Amino acid sequence: MKAKIMIKSIDLFDEKGFTETSIQDIVDSIDATKGTFYYYFTSKQELLRDIHLTYIHNLLKEQAEIINDSSKNVKEKLYTMIYSIINKIETQGKYARIIFREMRHLDDANLEQIKQKRKEFRLNFEKLIQEGVDKGEFQSQVRTDILSFAILGMVNRTYYWFQPDGELSEEELTDLYMEMILNGIN
């Protein structure tokens, strides 16, 4: 039931916005009562925090699996990390949009917790790029923190324009990003 509330809320928040969605709207959409809602969450804000945390935990778990895959070199790991973000657009695009848009509705303690997780996610990119530099797979003189911000900015933005069912596949897009990241346009 907890998962069901979260999934339906994502739909409602995406359509109407967080502020405009009431707890009554949420329970009506799953034929439940407010009592059920308050059994799982103390407030709408706690629900929003849990949506954020679930999303980020899943991303971090997947990242850890990629990092620990000893069959891949750094370039292959970077490819897989980027692909795993693009690959989620179809199923989890709503999640990502809500996360960016409704962040400010979290209170300071919740926001801090989520910012830490997001930072961890970005730092995993930075560490991977640094590993590539250390091993001689990458030659760039650009600071690895800036590279991680740049790559994540580029890849995350995909959520706003890419049509997963369009003429370009998720694999092809990842290839193009990798070509640009590795070789530039010069």
Added chain:
Amino acid sequence: MKAKIMIKSIDLFDEKGFTETSIQDIVDSIDATKGTFYYYFTSKQELLRDIHLTYIHNLLKEQAEIINDSSKNVKEKLYTMIYSIINKIETQGKYARIIFREMRHLDDANLEQIKQKRKEFRLNFEKLIQEGVDKGEFQSQVRTDILSFAILGMVNRTYYWFQPDGELSEEELTDLYMEMILNGIN
């Protein structure tokens, strides 16, 4: 007075959110009356549209100046276009955040108008990159539309993490982006 209303509203929308800010809040903040507000805007939504349009018009105007500057080659124009986005973070960061976050509060006709302008802004990047390819300044085989999405994603995201008064200057950051875009990390 119209500009004053817009500027104060940006502060309020950034702080409290569009939905949570009432017309009363806006007029109170500048010691005016609702009559004054309705003299310039038919609704809060029209105000939001005008904020968006003003911002995008300014960006497009600046882009046109860069494109028409015959003293610069394509690489220099690309540098200047990127710099002009980063350079606005300090003064216009709030604008940009509101634009991303509050887009959904615009009605369909307004949204369409703004989407067209945003597209024009991205297409100017795409055309510039295409010009670079045609002139042999850029060698990339990557589609220029994807390059324009990628570069804009990277640069626009800067608004969320870059501290203009930090240890890295706006010029240095633009240099690093250009180094990555031109030469990659391979």
